[in-house]
């Protein structure tokens with residue numbers, strides 16, 4: 001593998017300890033969690049104790065205040081070990097950063113320490129049954145009434161939805177306006193009128209809870225508005241590059257891991273009296289995948305480097321999300337083929353990776369939406 005230069009030795013030490021943590025605390029239970037449709041709360045609490053959740057949160061709010069490369073390490077190791085069901089990325093890279101960026105002092109003091117120690121699991125609820133790609137079409141409303149907003153509507157496909165203690169809800173505070181009427185609200189799981197629907201049955205990422213959420217006349221205190229009223233859409237646009245980087249990091253680490261496992265497999269498996277690895281087709285496929293992943297790795301690391309210098313723009317992040325997830329799905333498909341029938345058996349990591357990877361082209365903005373963003377920047 002090409003030498004990576006984006007990480008320092010302290011990130012690699014963190015990587016070693018996080019990998020050990022996953023081996024001890026997640027790998028032995030993952031199959032059980034897949035059956036249950038969610039990971040245990042204990043995992044979150046233990047991860048919090050070790051500083052693996054939201055490492056970028058500043059010390060004054062209970063965090064360690066390090067750079068996003070620590071999040072990247074967490075994303076990569078979860079993907080490496082085929083544990084994509086663990087929703088730390090959604091929490092640390094996507095939801096919590098909204099509170100850090102737009103929260104008031106009171107909100108940060110109230111919520112961030114729990115986000116770091118694992119007592120507060122977060123989710124972000126944008127998608128609704130009637131709208132996903134077109135976020136301006138959100139129908140959930142939050143109408144100000146004295147000292148609180150009255151929240152009504154429903155959301156679907158929400159990652160960490162069953163476990164979430166705190167949900168950032170995208171709602172229209174001014175339903176007559178499109179993007180300008182959109183705001184973000186911090187909604188606690190215990191609020192009256194907030195109900196979680198069923199844990200949705202997916203083709204992959206079986207250990208990750210994905211839920212519908214329902215809001216019926218939920219009284220959300222006015223002080224739980226996140227940032228300014230009407231700025232929700234702009235905040236979403238500002239934070240999405242980090243979400244897409246997170247997806248890209250996961251994609252390439254996951255694909256690299258499956259490629260390595262496939263190399264090991266073809267060296268063992270025999271057909272026509274020879275190792276599968278000895279066939280020219282096998283070597284050519286492996287060579288193509290290795291070359292593609294090397295190129296992708298360089299691009300991901302460059303984007304990570306840009307991001308920690310606050311220079312990752314929306315279009316570059318869209319290119320990253322588009323390319324890495326397409327590459328991930330193509331590589332895993334080829335690797336599955338090289339496993340023959342065993343590749344189709346869920347007992348083999350390549351089969352689970354195949355099912356897990358598919359959603360990467362759908363969430364965080366579909367790949368068609370990525371093409372729209374890139375296309376618009378060109379013409």
Ligand SMILES: Cc1cc2nc3c(=O)[nH]c(=O)nc-3n(C[C@H](O)[C@H](O)[C@H](O)COP(=O)(O)OP(=O)(O)OC[C@H]3O[C@@H](n4cnc5c(N)ncnc54)[C@H](O)[C@@H]3O)c2cc1C
Nearest residue numbers: 124125126127131132133157158159362363364365366368
């Ligand atoms: C496992 C999982 C986890 C998720 N987690 C979350 C979460 O935590 N929070 C959250 O808010 N959402 C989450 N989502 C929702 C996800 O972000 C949406 O599914 C996604 O944005 C697409 O929206 P949609 O499903 O409504 O599809 P639609 O918007 O209905 O799109 C259907 C198809 O039409 C295409 N399309 C739409 N508009 C255009 C256009 N203008 N040009 C060309 N093609 C277009 C799309 O690309 C897609 O192929 C999750 C989804 C899944 C499956």
